[in-house]
Amino acid sequence: MIIAYVGMTHLGVVSAVGSAEKGFTIVCFDESEQVINNLKKCNPPVVEPQLADLLKKNADKLTFTYQLNDLQKADIVYVAPDIPTNELGQSNLSPIHNYIEHISPHLKPDAILVVLSQVPPGFTEKVNWKKENLYYQVETLIFGQAINRTLFPERFIIGMANPKSPLPKKLLDFLQSYDCPILPMHFKSAELTKIAINLFLISTVSTTNVIAELCEKIKADWSEIAPALKLDKRIGKHAYLSPGLGISGGNLERDMTTFCSLASQHGTDFSVIQSWKKNSQYRLNWVLKKLHEEVIPKFENPKLSILGLAYKKNTSSIKNSPAVKLISHLKDFHISCFDPIVKSIPEKFSKIKFFNSLNDTYSNADALIIMTPWDEFSYLSLKDLVKSNVKDIVDPFGVLNHEECALAGLNHYQLGK
Amino acid sequence: MNSLNHLLNQEKKPNRIVILGANGFIGKTLYCLLKQENLEVLPLGRQELDLTNESSSDKLVSLLKETDSVVFLSTITPDKGNNNETFVQNMLMAKNVCYALEKVKVSHLIYLSSDTVYPLNHGIISETSPAHPENLFGAMHLSREYMLKGLTSVPLAILRSTLVYGFEDTHNSYGPNRLRRMAFNEGKISLFGQGEENRDHIFIDDLIKIIRHVLFHKSTGVLNLVTGQSISYMELAKKIASFFDSPIEISCSERKNPITHRHFDSSSIFKAFPTFKFTSLDEGLKSTYEKELNSRCTLSCP
Numbered sequence: 001m002i003i004a005y006v007g008m009t010h011l012g013v014v015s016a017v018g019s020a021e022k023g024f025t026i027v028c029f030d031e032s033e034q035v036i037n038n039l040k041k042c043n044p045p046v047v048e049p050q051l052a053d054l055l056k057k058n059a060d061k062l063t064f065t066y067q068l069n070d071l072q073k074a075d076i077v078y079v080a081p082d083i084p085t086n087e088l089g090q091s092n093l094s095p096i097h098n099y100i101e102h103i104s105p106h107l108k109p110d111a112i113l114v115v116l117s118q119v120p121p122g123f124t125e126k127v128n129w130k131k132e133n134l135y136y137q138v139e140t141l142i143f144g145q146a147i148n149r150t151l152f153p154e155r156f157i158i159g160m161a162n163p164k165s166p167l168p169k170k171l172l173d174f175l176q177s178y179d180c181p182i183l184p185m186h187f188k189s190a191e192l193t194k195i196a197i198n199l200f201l202i203s204t205v206s207t208t209n210v211i212a213e214l215c216e217k218i219k220a221d222w223s224e225i226a227p228a229l230k231l232d233k234r235i236g237k238h239a240y241l242s243p244g245l246g247i248s249g250g251n252l253e254r255d256m257t258t259f260c261s262l263a264s265q266h267g268t269d270f271s272v273i274q275s276w277k278k279n280s281q282y283r284l285n286w287v288l289k290k291l292h293e294e295v296i297p298k299f300e301n302p303k304l305s306i307l308g309l310a311y312k313k314n315t316s317s318i319k320n321s322p323a324v325k326l327i328s329h330l331k332d333f334h335i336s337c338f339d340p341i342v343k344s345i346p347e348k349f350s351k352i353k354f355f356n357s358l359n360d361t362y363s364n365a366d367a368l369i370i371m372t373p374w375d376e377f378s379y380l381s382l383k384d385l386v387k388s389n390v391k392d393i394v395d396p397f398g399v400l401n402h403e404e405c406a407l408a409g410l411n412h413y414q415l416g417k
Numbered sequence: 418m419n420s421l422n423h424l425l426n427q428e429k430k431p432n433r434i435v436i437l438g439a440n441g442f443i444g445k446t447l448y449c450l451l452k453q454e455n456l457e458v459l460p461l462g463r464q465e466l467d468l469t470n471e472s473s474s475d476k477l478v479s480l481l482k483e484t485d486s487v488v489f490l491s492t493i494t495p496d497k498g499n500n501n502e503t504f505v506q507n508m509l510m511a512k513n514v515c516y517a518l519e520k521v522k523v524s525h526l527i528y529l530s531s532d533t534v535y536p537l538n539h540g541i542i543s544e545t546s547p548a549h550p551e552n553l554f555g556a557m558h559l560s561r562e563y564m565l566k567g568l569t570s571v572p573l574a575i576l577r578s579t580l581v582y583g584f585e586d587t588h589n590s591y592g593p594n595r596l597r598r599m600a601f602n603e604g605k606i607s608l609f610g611q612g613e614e615n616r617d618h619i620f621i622d623d624l625i626k627i628i629r630h631v632l633f634h635k636s637t638g639v640l641n642l643v644t645g646q647s648i649s650y651m652e653l654a655k656k657i658a659s660f661f662d663s664p665i666e667i668s669c670s671e672r673k674n675p676i677t678h679r680h681f682d683s684s685s686i687f688k689a690f691p692t693f694k695f696t697s698l699d700e701g702l703k704s705t706y707e708k709e710l711n712s713r714c715t716l717s718c719p
Contacts, residue, residue, distance in 0.1 A: 278545060285684035289645065292687045297694050332691045 004074035007081025010046045018150030020058035028064045039064045047316040050147040068106040075170050080116040089257030120258045121191040131161040138194045144314030155181040159190025198255040204240045206276045209283045212243035212416035222416025243415035246280035248311045248320040295367045295392045305365035308372025309339040316341045323371035336361045373397040382408045421638040421689040428633035431486040433457040438490030442586045468510035477517035486525040495554050496588045504553045511561040525635050526571045530558040532579040537677040544639045574631050578642040583621030584708035600665045610672030612651030617643045620701035630690050645683030660706040
């Protein structure tokens with residue numbers, strides 16, 4: 001059985017490599033010759049833990065191509081380009097429309113076509129392909145954990161025209177190889193399930209953030225509260241209970257926008273989701289406000305050092321990155337930046353300097369701001385920091401230990417404390 | 418128009434600044450600051466131009482130039498009455514200003530609105546919070562905002578100010594000025610209830626500096642003039658009392674109205690003007706205390 005993945009962006013590459021690791025023969029198609037040539041050299045277009053290693057390990061099972069004819073041999077074709085969003089979180093569906101239009105004439109007539117990209121409810125059923133061979137599969141990619149998620153999915157959620165009819169044997173064999181529950185349902189239910197998963201996640205994150213803020217005001221400690229919540233079965237040990245700087249990354253914002261748009265169109269209540277959006281924008285300003293309250297007034301011309309630019313650790317993505325937004329609001333100050341992977345940002349500011357070494361970044365700084373919780377930042381030496389000019393550390397995610405910083409005489413500001 | 422945008426990224430001196438309401442507490446302070454920078458300013462107070470008079474609109478037309486930046490401060494404040502009559506008078510002033518600005522499309526318009534356009538007890542308020550006034554004064558400001566937004570060819574900045582304090586303030590509304598004067602005059606500060614209510618107070622010098630930045634950047638949109646640091650009246654009274662050598666009694670009273678709070682998110686100010694620094698409440702209160710002390714000393718020591 002040959003499986004093809006179309007669109008070698010984050011979702012497509014990770015899913016294809018994961019399937020190869022499972023032992024399947026994979027055709028990877030992208031319209032970009034450059035992307036394909038890089039993949040042939042084992043240079044994936046995105047950064048994910050284990051991705052490059054698994055790419056090399058499974059090279060014999062992976063065929064990379066920009067030739068449409070190579071798709072003719074595929075039994076199952078996953079259409080998996082990332083769906084770009086604009087600043088409002090609105091999806092641009094034209095890339096996936098184009099892909100489907102271009103590849104359809106080159107597929108085997110009985111090929112199973114599976115839409116894997118994140119599409120709004122109602123998209124898949126309109127795809128021009130034989131309904132009994134057309135499916136939608138919910139993707140569960142998490143930036144920074146994508147390989148792990150694709151190798152060990154919690155379940156497969158499959159949208160189809162008639163959920164009472166059995167899945168085709170080839171698709172079933174493929175899915176069963178992952179040894180997880182398979183949930184067939186109608187197209188729209190599956191498409192909405194994807195949004196539902198993310199909305200529940202956002203509700204947890206938003207609730208965490210509003211309580212964490214009150215903790216900061218009344219001197220309670222969120223890190224003491226969270227473990228108690230995780231022992232509540234209705235909340236659960238895997239619940240997302242870490243305070244953050246709002247919602248970022250692009251995908252969750254997209255789902256809120258899609259839901260509000262559908263609710264508006266169909267006349268259902270979406271005020272709670274608007275509140276999450278507002279709270280997200282509000283929490284995004286936490287670092288900026290903390291700097292203006294606690295750091296900037298102390299200095300005539302403060303020198304600020306920012307560690308981390310990616311929107312979360314283990315990824316190179318800066319889409320809606322809190323660090324990049326913060327920089328745009330601090331552009332009149334001298335800023336030194338370091339990120340293990342991201343070495344530049346699209347906007348250019350004259351007073352911002354990028355460093356290749358962590359220690360060099362803060363050597364002349366008055367304050368340190370840790371915007372992405374990369375693991376390597378947790379190894380920062382407090383002894384070295386104490387010897388430097390840094391007296392204030394704005395560390396929203398608590399990469400450094402709050403109590404140890406206080407003992408070392410450093411002012412440490414963390415969400416929820 | 419819920420956030421501030423700069424039409425000029427780099428600061429540039431306005432050609433001429435026309436202040437409507439130049440004899441008020443804020444108008445006078447703004448005039449002084451702008452004159453210190455040798456800017457051309459046309460101050461218009463009620464004596465020069467009574468905006469409640471129908472004829473004022475034509476007079477204003479004759480005074481304005483298209484290259485002017487206009488700062489519209491004129492308001493009958495609640496201490497002079499917060500009733501139907503003052504509401505109508507305030508609306509009449511706005512109507513006359515709008516008439517003139519329809520005739521003379523000035524370069525920039527700044528309208529000083531009020532935080533009373535927002536409801537009380539709304540958690541934390543930002544420029545994106547829904548405006549929902551709870552009294553006539555707030556409804557008046559919001560109505561004026563809508564009238565001015567109708568002047569589509571004039572770049573408009575709406576600045577919604579929280580409670581302003583400063584030595585020269587004459588309004589004596591319940592806040593730092595009244596509490597300080599009570600301490601000076603009576604040796605005690607009387608609070609409503611236990612002084613539990615939280616409010617944000619902006620120092621006049623800070624408010625004026627922000628208006629100046631908005632003028633120089635020719636900014637448009639809405640900005641709340643707030644510090645983001647709310648404090649209870651009890652804490653405020655204690656801070657003021659601490660400046661006096663002799664003990665100041667802080668007296669509480671039976672509460673007749675429900676407790677209300679106001680908290681603001683000030684991040685839009687830091688985004689609009691990244692290097693702007695607020696005067697801390699302690700510094701601002703001390704400064705006004707010392708000015709009042711010197712003033713009283715001068716009066717009593719011929």
